[in-house]
Amino acid sequence: MRIAFTKMHGLGNDFVVLDTRENAMPAMGADTVRALADRTRGIGCDQLIVLENDAQATVRMRIYNADGGEVEACGNAARAIGLLLKERATIATAGGLIATQPDAKGIAVDMGEPRFDWDAIPLAYPMDTAAMPVGWDVLERPLAVNVGNPHVIFFVDDADAVPLETLGAQIETDPLFPDRINVNVASVADRQTLHLRVWERGVGLTRACGTGACATAVAAMRSGLTEREVTVHLPGGPLFITWGEDNRITMTGPATEAFRGSFDWGDYA
The missing domain is CATH 3.10.310.10 (Diaminopimelate Epimerase; Chain A, domain 1)
Known part of the structure; x- marks a missing residue:
């Protein structure tokens, strides 16, 4: 199974983004996260981001740190996903609902209270x-x-x-x-x-x-x-x-798409 990804970063804090909204993907285990995040044998990243459909928001964002653990929020990743979505959007996270919109300084994110x-x-x-x-x-x-x-x-x-x-x-x-x-x-x-x-x-x-x-x-x-x-x-x-x-806290700053690619799921599962 080939899985498409987008490599992005916010001020050097980098992500591998997997969009599963249209193409389903096997469950993400900690070993797979660590293998993909490895900078010498994988794609390399600080966090792996999985996008899913959500009934209450534009998209749901799941965030995995390089050690394989899932965490609640990531402001830089929110800006990166805001850049991918290209317009005002709501993003559901384990830490709560946030909103993003394009801004003259990059992507503005309403981070909540x-x-x-x-x-x-x-x-x-x-x-x-x-x-x-x-x-x-x-x-x-x-x-x-x-x-x-x-x-x-x-x-x-x-x-x-x-x-x-x-x-x-x-x-x-x-x-x-x-x-x-x-x-x-x-x-x-x-x-x-x-x-x-x-x-x-x-x-x-x-x-x-x-x-x-x-x-x-x-x-x-x-x-x-x-x-x-x-x-x-x-x-x-x-x-x-x-x-x-x-x-409410608003964070504004840049986000960058570095490149796109794909990998064979079996190489990392």
């Missing part, structure tokens, strides 16, 4: 998510936000100086986070600008993370560090985040 309650992150036990009394080495007193998936955010003087390649894995799998966690370290340049690095659960260090940019921006706004509209600079490039008075 952030959640701050400890059990919505979720955490293993109650605590104040605006100033968590915990720390790991140089990273202390983070904030936590769920924007369809869970994030913990540390504000530091210099995000580039943090050894996130080691601390990220440690924090991701800490028992405090029963669903594991995405780890963000950010520096505030001014009231309209943040610099951000992200350790993405199931992926590792990533050049861009849309939900991480949203979570970090909202955490900065909630703490009074920035205005309600900010530019978040990631290693892959900038994203533009607004937290409206209606409590």
